[in-house]
Amino acid sequence: MKERKIILPEKDMPRRWYNIQADMPNPLQPPLNPATKKPAGPEDLSAIFPMALIEQEVSSERFIDIPEEVLNIYSMWRPSPLYRAYKLEEALGTPAKIYYKHEGVSPAGSHKPNTAVAQAYYNKAAGIKRLSTETGAGQWGSSLALACNYFDMECKVFMVKISYTQKPYRRSMMEVWGADVYASPTEMTKSGRDVLAKDADSNGSLGIAISEAVEDAAGRDDTNYSLGSVLNHVMLHQTIIGQECHKQLEMVGEYPDFVIGCCGGGSNFAGISFPFLHDKIRDDRKVRAIAVEPEACPTLSKGAFTYDYGDVAMYTPLLMMYTLGHDFMPPGIHAGGLRYHGESPLVSQLYNDGLIEARAYGQEGVFEAALTFSRTEGILPAPETAHAIKAAIDVAMECKEAGEEKTILFNLSGHGHFDLTAYDDYLAGKIKDVDYPQELIDQSIASLEKIV
Amino acid sequence: MKERKIILPEKDMPRRWYNIQADMPNPLQPPLNPATKKPAGPEDLSAIFPMALIEQEVSSERFIDIPEEVLNIYSMWRPSPLYRAYKLEEALGTPAKIYYKHEGVSPAGSHKPNTAVAQAYYNKAAGIKRLSTETGAGQWGSSLALACNYFDMECKVFMVKISYTQKPYRRSMMEVWGADVYASPTEMTKSGRDVLAKDADSNGSLGIAISEAVEDAAGRDDTNYSLGSVLNHVMLHQTIIGQECHKQLEMVGEYPDFVIGCCGGGSNFAGISFPFLHDKIRDDRKVRAIAVEPEACPTLSKGAFTYDYGDVAMYTPLLMMYTLGHDFMPPGIHAGGLRYHGESPLVSQLYNDGLIEARAYGQEGVFEAALTFSRTEGILPAPETAHAIKAAIDVAMECKEAGEEKTILFNLSGHGHFDLTAYDDYLAGKIKDVDYPQELIDQSIASLEKIV
Numbered sequence: 001m002k003e004r005k006i007i008l009p010e011k012d013m014p015r016r017w018y019n020i021q022a023d024m025p026n027p028l029q030p031p032l033n034p035a036t037k038k039p040a041g042p043e044d045l046s047a048i049f050p051m052a053l054i055e056q057e058v059s060s061e062r063f064i065d066i067p068e069e070v071l072n073i074y075s076m077w078r079p080s081p082l083y084r085a086y087k088l089e090e091a092l093g094t095p096a097k098i099y100y101k102h103e104g105v106s107p108a109g110s111h112k113p114n115t116a117v118a119q120a121y122y123n124k125a126a127g128i129k130r131l132s133t134e135t136g137a138g139q140w141g142s143s144l145a146l147a148c149n150y151f152d153m154e155c156k157v158f159m160v161k162i163s164y165t166q167k168p169y170r171r172s173m174m175e176v177w178g179a180d181v182y183a184s185p186t187e188m189t190k191s192g193r194d195v196l197a198k199d200a201d202s203n204g205s206l207g208i209a210i211s212e213a214v215e216d217a218a219g220r221d222d223t224n225y226s227l228g229s230v231l232n233h234v235m236l237h238q239t240i241i242g243q244e245c246h247k248q249l250e251m252v253g254e255y256p257d258f259v260i261g262c263c264g265g266g267s268n269f270a271g272i273s274f275p276f277l278h279d280k281i282r283d284d285r286k287v288r289a290i291a292v293e294p295e296a297c298p299t300l301s302k303g304a305f306t307y308d309y310g311d312v313a314m315y316t317p318l319l320m321m322y323t324l325g326h327d328f329m330p331p332g333i334h335a336g337g338l339r340y341h342g343e344s345p346l347v348s349q350l351y352n353d354g355l356i357e358a359r360a361y362g363q364e365g366v367f368e369a370a371l372t373f374s375r376t377e378g379i380l381p382a383p384e385t386a387h388a389i390k391a392a393i394d395v396a397m398e399c400k401e402a403g404e405e406k407t408i409l410f411n412l413s414g415h416g417h418f419d420l421t422a423y424d425d426y427l428a429g430k431i432k433d434v435d436y437p438q439e440l441i442d443q444s445i446a447s448l449e450k451i452v
Numbered sequence: 453m454k455e456r457k458i459i460l461p462e463k464d465m466p467r468r469w470y471n472i473q474a475d476m477p478n479p480l481q482p483p484l485n486p487a488t489k490k491p492a493g494p495e496d497l498s499a500i501f502p503m504a505l506i507e508q509e510v511s512s513e514r515f516i517d518i519p520e521e522v523l524n525i526y527s528m529w530r531p532s533p534l535y536r537a538y539k540l541e542e543a544l545g546t547p548a549k550i551y552y553k554h555e556g557v558s559p560a561g562s563h564k565p566n567t568a569v570a571q572a573y574y575n576k577a578a579g580i581k582r583l584s585t586e587t588g589a590g591q592w593g594s595s596l597a598l599a600c601n602y603f604d605m606e607c608k609v610f611m612v613k614i615s616y617t618q619k620p621y622r623r624s625m626m627e628v629w630g631a632d633v634y635a636s637p638t639e640m641t642k643s644g645r646d647v648l649a650k651d652a653d654s655n656g657s658l659g660i661a662i663s664e665a666v667e668d669a670a671g672r673d674d675t676n677y678s679l680g681s682v683l684n685h686v687m688l689h690q691t692i693i694g695q696e697c698h699k700q701l702e703m704v705g706e707y708p709d710f711v712i713g714c715c716g717g718g719s720n721f722a723g724i725s726f727p728f729l730h731d732k733i734r735d736d737r738k739v740r741a742i743a744v745e746p747e748a749c750p751t752l753s754k755g756a757f758t759y760d761y762g763d764v765a766m767y768t769p770l771l772m773m774y775t776l777g778h779d780f781m782p783p784g785i786h787a788g789g790l791r792y793h794g795e796s797p798l799v800s801q802l803y804n805d806g807l808i809e810a811r812a813y814g815q816e817g818v819f820e821a822a823l824t825f826s827r828t829e830g831i832l833p834a835p836e837t838a839h840a841i842k843a844a845i846d847v848a849m850e851c852k853e854a855g856e857e858k859t860i861l862f863n864l865s866g867h868g869h870f871d872l873t874a875y876d877d878y879l880a881g882k883i884k885d886v887d888y889p890q891e892l893i894d895q896s897i898a899s900l901e902k903i904v
Contacts, residue, residue: 003461004527010455176827176879378598380625420621
C-alpha cells in the first residue's frame with residue numbers, strides 16, 4: 001500500500017515566517033497616502049494597525065520569528081497534511097506526480113487562519129480589545145472570528161448583505177466563535193448610511209464593507225482593522241504553508257517542478273510559492289510558480305501594473321499593483337474569494353519581474369476539475385481552490401503529452417462544504433463561462449491614469 | 453509547546469477488524485425471520501446482503517482481515533488524528549486528561565465511511581452493481597455515495613423528504629459523488645406509493661425510507677441493500693477507530709479510564725469502545741465505556757431488552773435489542789442520527805451484561821457543551837457528537853470534584869458543518885430540552901409483548 005499522506009510532526013513545524021522582500025531582485029514601490037499621494041509612513045497606518053504589523057509590512061529581514069502563542073494556536077491543525085494524489089494521477093493517466101497541501105483542515109476550513117491568528121496576537125499584544133473586518137462569502141470573517149475567540153478579543157464583521165442572506169452557515173459559524181456579524185451596508189457607519197441613503201435595498205459589496213470596517217476601526221481607540229489578503233504582512237504569515245511543503249517533500253525525496261495556487265488577493269498563492277521562490281532567486285532552482293485566476297477577474301493576466309486604491313471608496317493607501325481598476329465590478333461567479341480588482345503588491349512585483357506565471361480559467365472548466373477531484377481524492381474543494389486544481393490537472397496533462405514525469409504541488413486552500421449550491425448549479429448545467437468584455441476592462445484601467 | 457495531535461503513521465494502521473462476538477460472556481440471541489419468527493438463516497438475508505457480510509454478521513473469529521482494497525481507501529483519511537484537548541481541559545480546570553478521536557476528517561465528515569467502504573467492497577466482489585439505502589440527515593447516504601464512487605458502483609439513496617428539502621447541502625454532496633438521491637416517499641416503490649396514497653404531502657420518515665430501499669434491493673438481482681448502523685458487521689467495521697486509539701494512546705503512554713461515544717444505532721460507540729472492552733473482558737482492565745443518548749430517545753436508558761423490528765413497516769428480521777418500540781416516534785431534535793427506536797444487538801447485549809454504561813442528556817446541555825468545545829478546541833461538532841462531548845465534560849468535572857487525574861477518551865464522530873442551523877437556533881435561545889413522556893414510552897414498549 002502506498003502512503004498517501006506526508007505528515008510533518010508538530011515539533012518540526014517551521015518556527016519562522018519567510019519574508020520574500022529580503023530576496024526580491026526589484027524592491028516594492030512604497031504605498032502612497034491617498035490624500036497627499038506622497039509615500040505613506042507608519043503614522044498613516046497606525047490608526048488601524050499595530051506597530052508590529054506595520055514593521056512586518058516594510059521589513060527586509062529574511063526570516064521573522066513566529067511568536068510562541070501563535071505557534072501554540074497553529075498546532076491546533078498545523079502542520080497540515082501533504083497528500084500524494086494517487087487517485088487523481090491514475091484517473092488522468094499522467095506520469096506526473098501530483099501533491100497537494102490540505103489547508104482545509106483548519107477549523108475555519110481554509111488557509112486564512114494562518115494570518116488571522118497572527119494579526120489577532122499582535123493586536124492583543126498592543127492592547128487592542130476589538131478587531132473589525134469585512135467579509136464576502138465568509139472565509140475570512142470566520143477565520144478572524146476564530147482567532148479573536150482564541151485571544152479573547154471582540155470581533156466585528158461587516159458581511160456583504162447578499163452573502164449574509166445567501167450564506168447563513170458562514171454567518172452562524174462566526175457567531176459560534178463569538179463574533180458580531182452585521183449585514184453591510186449598516187446604519188452604524190457614515191459610509192454605510194451614505195450608501196443606504198442612495199439605495200435602501202443595497203445588497204452591499206466588498207468595497208462598501210471594507211469602508212465600514214475601516215471607519216469603525218479608525219473611530220475607536222480600542223479597535224483596529226484586520227485584512228485577510230493583499231498586504232505584505234498577510235503574505236508573510238502564509239509562508240508557513242510553503243515552508244511545511246518544503247520539509248514534507250524533502251521527507252519523500254521530492255522537489256516540485258510546478259507550484260500552483262489560486263489567486264485573488266494573493267495570500268494562498270504567496271503562502272505556498274514564496275518559500276520555493278526563495279530557492280529560485282537564491283539558488284537558481286528551476287521551479288515554476290503559477291498563479292491561477294478566474295477569466296472573469298483576470299487581474300494579473302489582463303490588468304495594468306500601476307498605483308490604485310484597494311477599495312471602491314478610495315479610502316485606502318494607493319498600492320503599486322496589478323489592477324483591473326478600483327471601479328471594476330467583476331461578474332458574479334461562484335469563486336467569490338477571487339473577485340478582487342487588485343493584487344498583492346508582492347505578487348504583482350514578482351509577476352512583473354517574470355518570476356511567476358499566471359493562468360486564467362473559465363468557471364465551467366474549473367467546476368469540471370472540482371468534480372474530477374471530488375470523485376478521485378474524495379475531498380470537495382472550494383470553488384476558489386478548484387482554480388488551482390484545474391491548473392494542476394492541465395499541467396499534468398501537458399506532462400502526459402510530453403511524457404514527462406514532473407512533480408506538481410498545489411495548494412488545496414479550502415474545502416467547499418459551504419459552497420454546495422455552486423456544485424448543484426454545475427450539476428444542473430447552470431454554470432457557464434463568464435468572459436468579462438475586454439473593452440470594459442480597458443475602460444476601467446484607462447481611468448487609472450488620472451490617479452498618480 | 454505541547455504536542456496536541458497524536459498521529460499514527462499509515463503503515464501502522466490496523467490490518468484487522470476486532471469482532472467482539474468472540475469475547476462476549478453471553479452470546480447474541482439469533483435474529484428471527486419476521487414471518488415465521490424462527491431463527492433467520494443466511495438465506496433470509498441473501499436477497500439483500502452479500503454472503504461475505506452475512507458471514508461476518510455471525511462470525512465468532514476474534515479478528516477479521518481488512519481487505520487490501522478497503523485499506524487502500526481508508527488511507528485517504530485514516531489513521532485519523534487523536535487530539536489531546538488541552539484547551540478544553542484548561543477551560544474546565546480539570547485534572548483529567550481528555551483525548552478525542554477526530555473521525556470528522558473523512559471526506560464525508562464522519563465515521564460512517566469506515567463501514568460504507570467495506571460494504572461497497574464486499575458487494576462489488578459479489579458481482580453487485582448497485583446499492584440502495586436510506587438516509588435521514590444525510591451522513592450515511594453521503595458516506596455510501598462516497599464508497600460507491602470509489603468502487604464504481606451505482607448508489608440509490610432514499611432521503612427522508614423533510615431532510616431532502618431542509619438539508620440540500622447533504623443531497624448535493626451525494627450527487628457530487630455520483631449518487632441518485634430521491635425524496636422519500638417516492639412513486640418508485642410499492643411502500644412509497646402506499647404512503648403517498650394515504651398522504652400525498654407526507655414528509656417521510658426513516659422507517660418509510662428503509663422500506664423503500666429494502667424493496668428496491670429485493671426487487672433487483674444487480675442491487676443489494678446497505679445499512680449504516682445496528683448490524684453486527686457494521687459494528688465490526690467501525691472497530692478500526694478504537695484500535696487506532698489504542699495504538700495512539702500507547703504512543704503517549706496512556707490508557708483510558710473512560711471511553712465515550714454518542715449512541716443512536718450504536719456504530720460509533722461500538723467503534724471506539726469494543727477494542728477496549730476486549731481488554732476489559734479478557735484482561736480485566738478497569739475501563740468504563742459510556743454510551744450517550746438523547747433524553748428524547750433514551751433507548752438503552754429507558755427501553756426494554758426484547759425482540760423488535762428494525763423498521764416501522766415490520767419488514768426487517770426481528771432483533772433482540774434494547775428498543776423503545778418500532779412504533780415509537782421520537783420528538784424532533786437536532787441530533788437526527790440519534791433518533792432511532794432500537795439499538796445494535798451487540799451494544800444491547802453488552803449493556804444487559806453490565807459491561808457498558810449509558811447516560812442520557814437533554815438538548816440544551818448538549819449544545820452548551822458543543823459551544824464550549826467549538827470555542828476551545830475550534831472544531832464545530834455535529835449535534836450527535838456533542839452528546840459525547842457533554843458526557844466527557846461531565847466526567848471531567850466529576851474528576852475535578854474528586855481531584856482525580858483520570859484519562860478520558862471520546863469519539864468526535866463527525867463535524868457539524870451541515871448543522872449550523874441548529875447552532876443558530878441554540879444561540880437564539882430556541883433550543884429546549886425535550887423530555888419524552890414516560891407514559892408514551894411505556895405504552896410503546898408494552899405493545900412489543902405481542903411480537904414474539
